[in-house]
Amino acid sequence: xxxxxxxxxxxxxxxxxxxxxxxxxxxxxxxxxxxxxxxxxxxxxxxxxxxxxxxxxxxxxxxxxxxxxxxxxxxxxxxxxxxxxxxxxxxxxxxxxxxxxxxxxxxxxxxxxxxxxxxxxxxxxxxxxxxxxxxxxxxxxxxxxxxxxxxxxxxxxxxxxxxxxxxxxxxxxxxxxxxxxxxxxxxxxxxxxxxxxxxxxxxxxxxxxxxxxxxxxxxxxxxxxxxxxxxxxxxxxxxxxxxxxxxxxxxxxxxxxxxxxxxxxxxxxxxxxxxxxxxxxxxxxxxxxxxxxxxxxxxxxxxxxxxxxxxxxxxx
Numbered sequence: 001x002x003x004x005x006x007x008x009x010x011x012x013x014x015x016x017x018x019x020x021x022x023x024x025x026x027x028x029x030x031x032x033x034x035x036x037x038x039x040x041x042x043x044x045x046x047x048x049x050x051x052x053x054x055x056x057x058x059x060x061x062x063x064x065x066x067x068x069x070x071x072x073x074x075x076x077x078x079x080x081x082x083x084x085x086x087x088x089x090x091x092x093x094x095x096x097x098x099x100x101x102x103x104x105x106x107x108x109x110x111x112x113x114x115x116x117x118x119x120x121x122x123x124x125x126x127x128x129x130x131x132x133x134x135x136x137x138x139x140x141x142x143x144x145x146x147x148x149x150x151x152x153x154x155x156x157x158x159x160x161x162x163x164x165x166x167x168x169x170x171x172x173x174x175x176x177x178x179x180x181x182x183x184x185x186x187x188x189x190x191x192x193x194x195x196x197x198x199x200x201x202x203x204x205x206x207x208x209x210x211x212x213x214x215x216x217x218x219x220x221x222x223x224x225x226x227x228x229x230x231x232x233x234x235x236x237x238x239x240x241x242x243x244x245x246x247x248x249x250x251x252x253x254x255x256x257x258x259x260x261x262x263x264x265x266x267x268x269x270x271x272x273x274x275x276x277x278x279x280x281x282x283x284x285x286x287x288x289x290x291x292x293x294x295x296x297x298x299x300x301x302x303x304x305x306x307x308x309x310x311x312x313x314x315x316x
Contacts (some may be wrong), residue, residue: 004093006098009035011039011050018050022049028109029111037063065083091170095165106206124165125194126168128161129203130204132150135147153198154296156186168189183230190287223263239285240264244260287299
């Protein structure tokens with residue numbers, strides 16, 4: 001099996017973090033076959049930095065987009081991702097595909113190790129490491145001090161580095177162009193018999209230079225947006241309340257979980273649209289109830305065992 005992988009990176013105004021990500025990717029033990037970076041209207045010097053790296057590394061291709069005037073998370077990021085993917089018409093020429101943010105610091109064997117995990121488990125459709133962000137003790141820019149886990153569940157691959165087996169990505173229909181795209185995809189994987197995971201093994205721990213959900217109007221707004229995303233995806237109120245309560249114990253303490261629940265309840269009160277696949281929402285809620293009753297680890301293991309019968313192994 002080859003290890004050809006394609007990276008797609010939507011980016012806008014990341015000059016503060018971009019060089020660290022660029023260096024961590026170009027320093028990988030197994031570099032990408034191609035890295036398409038979609039410059040989504042940067043105005044802060046990011047464009048010049050990208051041009052410099054593209055001149056030095058032949059596998060880096062920069063695709064500029066027109067400046068829309070504001071940062072757009074969720075659907076805007078996925079629109080940029082698909083704009084980048086459209087620049088590579090031969091997706092089947094790759095074994096793996098990754099949507100990668102440009103505010104990360106990855107360990108040197110990051111992609112090599114992910115591919116090892118997938119080679120060992122043919123049902124593993126998407127996987128990632130675990131994200132850590134700099135804590136209050138990090139006053140310097142080298143981020144060598146305190147690191148705080150973003151506490152992503154083991155049953156999901158994280159949104160800032162979505163690494164996919166191409167066959168799985170194609171079978172689930174790719175990413176939904178809405179805020180909770182990075183949750184819907186993993187649940188769709190299990191619905192089709194694939195497995196999704198993130199692992200906290202040291203070789204796959206990476207630094208998220210900016211905490212998840214803080215790139216647009218701050219982290220509290222990001223948590224509220226997450227609450228809307230959970231509502232859109234189809235999460236039930238009881239599960240959402242339990243999830244928000246858990247998040248109150250994570251930074252930003254108290255307000256993060258409250259903002260999540262606020263975003264969910266406000267969306268429900270306004271009767272905002274939900275993800276249109278009713279069978280998916282039914283599948284999701286059954287799983288969430290099992291998580292509440294059995295615990296997430298046990299419920300996920302039972303679901304993966306149950307869904308093995310619907311998995312269609314890709315033909316080679």
